[in-house]
Amino acid sequence: MVRRSSTENFERIEPFRDRLQLVQADLLDTMSLISLLEDIHPREVYNLAAQSFVPTSWKQPVLTAQFDAIGVTRLLEAIRLVDRSIRFYQASSSEMFGKVREVPQTELTPFHPRSPYGVAKVYAHYITVNYRESYGIFACSGILFNHESPRRGREFVTRKVTDGVARIAAGLANELQLGNLEAKRDWGFAGDYVEAMWLMLQQPEPDDYVVATGESHSVGELVEIAFRCIGRDWRQHVVQDPALTRPAEVDHLVGDAAKARRVLGWKPKVGFAQLVTMMVDADRARYGTS
């Protein structure tokens, strides 16, 4: 499902466009969701749609809530009205843990979101649980920690760094401006995480799962590994820009995916250094310098 736009922006799904049927609807428009479910009759719905960039959520908090929180209620309402047997996956986020109450975070760790994005995701998480408990809908919430790949948008830190490194290697830039280098995240490979989403909807019972690698690394470590891939010292190129720091930061995320491992038989295959190298290589290939 895609939103209508006068300029199409399908660059990141281009490699498999021939295997996809794209249909238009909008999370802001309940009728469009109902019509779509009636037309397609899906057995499974994966809601990955969101205003997903945390800094933008301070600039557009109401729109973020419309898509990321109320949009999920609209979709669940559409499922309830059209066909309650549709299985539903909600993309919940480790940003819900925010100012973390314990390390590592599990399905039982209390939430303390630190951005309008995180707050909206907490609402979406609980409305998913509520439709499961109220209407018996097979609704699952996957609490996914950061997941990355060469298809990641350039505004997120991993891709910003690997794209920046590739531009520097190609002689197109000399400087990379970043915000907080101390923040720690549990970064995994998106391909592994999508497998966990699918596994959740194949179980006999719906439930919520943390999906994470269990390893955390700082933005500084990410930068160091990425620059090492091109044989450069990051200190020569990275400039810290206070404008890129956030009004409230999530300092340290690391997940405990023991439940996903036990129930779904899931575990990540790609490690952190391998992920960063994969992304640097893909960006270097784009600039023709690999």
Ligand code: GDD
């Ligand atoms: N984007 C960005 N740009 N982040 C930076 C920069 C920069 O220049 N410099 C430092 N950072 C730090 C941020 O302050 C944050 O602590 C960390 O890098 C990661 O930022 P992002 O890559 O933007 O991701 P995120 O952790 O805020 O959110 C992503 O992961 C969530 C799952 O935990 C997004 O994909 C969310 O949509 C997702 O829910």
